[in-house]
Amino acid sequence: MxxxxxxxxxxxxxxxxxxxxxxxxxxxxxxxxxxxxxxxxxxxxxxxxxxxxxxxxxxxxxxxxxxxxxxxxxxxxxxxxxxxxxxxxxxxxNLENERRLVQVEDVNGLVDEMVGTFRSELAGLAPRVTRDLSFRRTIDRALHDILHRLADAFNEKAYLLGARSAAAGAVQGGDPGRMGSGEQDLPSHGGSTGSA
Structure with missing residues (x-):
């Protein structure tokens, strides 16, 4: 073989x-x-x-x-x-048909509206609490600091979730301005800006 x-x-x-x-x-x-x-x-x-x-x-x-x-x-x-x-x-x-899938733009618009309403309400807080202009400025500064910290936290979350600031618009804490000597940047009680 x-x-x-x-x-x-x-x-x-x-x-x-x-x-x-x-x-x-x-x-x-x-x-x-x-x-x-x-x-x-x-x-x-x-x-x-x-x-x-x-x-x-x-x-x-x-x-x-x-x-x-x-x-x-x-x-x-x-x-x-x-x-x-x-x-x-x-x-x-399937998620879209079940209405469990939403457009990012819709969510961003809703969040912007809610945050705007929240900020408007906060802008009227100091005049509701006191007539003392010095104390109002203290309250406004505290609110200003809180809004800036929240804006930083929201922007960090948005970045981690992949929503870029350029696309969605960065959340910004506005300068509440000085009470009694100039105008606020946010109107109190949703009305026009002006001194309290």
């Missing part, structure tokens, strides 16, 4: 190819002998008789096998990305 009798058509060893044991081939290819035998049984690697393998034909077949694996893996990854994109598109469509 010749060493070459079990070798198939494409994997015919080239002239001068030599046969080595599966164990030697596995050591050369950095695989286990069991894996090399499995590849031989599947027809991915040529086989000789009595646990032998043609060296050059085996290396060529192993390279072809690895290239095919890489191509299949690449195609599978691309198919997986397409499936994921389609699933995401369907998920977004």
């Amino acid at each position: 010749s060493n070459e009798e079990d070798i198939g058509g494409d994997d015919q060893p080239p002239a001068g190819d030599r046969f080595i044991t599966v164990t030697e081939f596995a050591a050369f290819a950095d695989y286990t002998p069991t894996y090399i035998r499995q590849l031989q049984r599947e027809g991915s690697l040529p086989r000789g008789s009595r646990g032998m393998i043609p060296f050059i034909a085996g290396v060529r077949a192993l390279i072809r096998f690895l290239r095919d694996c890489e191509r299949r893996s690449s195609k599978s990854a691309a198919d997986s990305r397409v499936r994921d994109a389609r699933a995401r598109e369907i998920e977004l469509r």
Whole structure:
């Protein structure tokens, strides 16, 4: 029985190819002998008789096998990305149909309106509390500091959520101005600006 009798058509060893044991081939290819035998049984690697393998034909077949694996893996990854994109598109469509998905612009408009109302109400706080102009200035300064801290916190949250200030408009704490000597920047009680 010749060493070459079990070798198939494409994997015919080239002239001068030599046969080595599966164990030697596995050591050369950095695989286990069991894996090399499995590849031989599947027809991915040529086989000789009595646990032998043609060296050059085996290396060529192993390279072809690895290239095919890489191509299949690449195609599978691309198919997986397409499936994921389609699933995401369907998920977004469902959320929109269930009215659980909203436009960022709508949310930003609602937040702007709510914050504006809140600021307007705060602007009227000092005149409601006291007629003492010095105490009003103290209250206005405290409110001014609070609004600036809130604006910084809101802008940080917006940045972390990916809403850029340029797109949504940064929240800004306004200067409440000085009471009694000039005009406030926010009208008290939603009315026109002017001294209290």
